[in-house]
C-alpha cells in the first residue's frame with residue numbers, strides 16, 4: 001500500500017514537471033517575441049512582454065531547481081537548462097543594451113541574434129530530451145502502480161478469504177463446543193436423574209427418600225409442623241411374579257406407581273424404596289384424620305383388580321404410618337417405626353393401614 005502511494009506521488013511529480021517544460025518553452029518564446037518587437041520597433045511597450053516572459057521563466061526554473069533533487073534521473077539536465085535560460089536572457093538583455101546605445105542599425109545586433117538562436121535550439125533540445133525521459137519514467141511508474149494495485153487487490157482477496165476461513169473455523173469450533181457442553185450437560189443430568197430415580201417406575205429412589213426426609217425434617221423442626229411417613233408394601237406381589245412372570249410383575253409395579261400418584265397431592269412425595277415397597281412422605285396436613293383418609297384411598301385403589309396387559313391382577317397394599325414428632329424425633333427412628341407399623345398391618349390380615357403403636 002505504501003509503495004502504491006509512493007509511485008502515485010512520483011507519477012504526479014513527473015506530470016507536473018512535464019507541464020513545467022511546456023510552460024518554460026512558452027515563457028521564453030513570449031520573452032523573445034517581446035525582445036524582437038522592441039528591437040524592430042523600438043517601442044518600449046514590448047519590453048513589458050519580455051519582462052513578463054522572464055518572470056514566468058524564473059518561477060518555472062525555481063521549480064526546476066526543486067525537482068532536480070527529487071527527479072534525479074533528469075536532475076543534471078534541468079540544471080543545465082536553467083543555466084542556458086539564464087544565458088539566453090543575458091543575450092536578450094545585451095541585444096537591447098546595444099540597441100539603446102548604438103541605435104537600430106548597430107552591426108552587433110545580428111551577432112546577438114545568432115547567439116540567441118543557437119541557445120534557444122540547445123534549450124529546446126534539452127527540454128525535449130528531458131520530456132522524453134520523463135515520458136518513459138511515467139510509463140515505468142504507471143507499470144509499478146498497476147503491479148502494486150494487482151498485488152493489493154490479490155492481498156485483500158487473500159486476507160478476506162483468510163478472515164472468512166478463520167470465522168468459519170471459529171464458528172464451527174464454537175458450535176462444536178456448545179454441542180459438546182449441551183451433550184455433557186444432558187449426560188450429567190441423565191446420570192444425576194438415574195442416581196436419584198428408580199429406572200423402572202421413574203419415581204424417586206431410596207437415596208432420594210433420605211435427601212427429601214432430611215429436608216422436610218429440617219423444615220418441620222424450624223416451623224414446629226408435623227409430617228408423616230407412609231411405609232407401603234404390596235400384598236401378594238410374589239405370587240404375581242410366580243404366576244405371570246417377572247416382566248408382568250414389572251409392568252404391575254409401573255401401574256401401581258401411576259395409581260398411587262392419582263390420589264396424591266403435589267406436595268406429597270412418593271418414592272420406590274425397593275422391590276414392592278413404596279414410601280410416601282406427607283408434609284402438609286392439619287389432622288391425623290387427613291392421613292387416615294389418604295390411607296383409605298390408597299387401599300381403595302386395589303378394591304378392584306388392577307389391569308395389566310389386559311390381565312386382571314388381584315393385589316393389595318399394607319401401610320404403616322409414623323408421624324413426626326409424635327412417633328419419633330429422628331428420621332431413622334421414624335422410618336423404622338413406619339416399617340414396623342406396616343408389618344403390623346401384614347400381621348393383622350394385610351390390605352390395611354396401621355399407625356405406629358402408642
Ligand SMILES: Nc1nc2c(ncn2[C@@H]2O[C@H](COP(=O)(O)OP(=O)(O)OP(=O)(O)O)[C@@H](O)[C@H]2O)c(=O)[nH]1
Nearest residue numbers: 233234235236237238239241246247249250275276
Ligand atoms: N417383577 C419384579 N419383582 C421384584 C422386583 N424387586 C423385587 N421383586 C420381587 O418382589 C417380591 C417381593 O416379596 P414379598 O414382598 O415377600 O412378596 P409378597 O408376595 O408381596 O409377600 P407379602 O408382602 O407377604 O404379601 C419378591 O419375590 C422379589 O423377587 C422387581 O423389580 N420386579
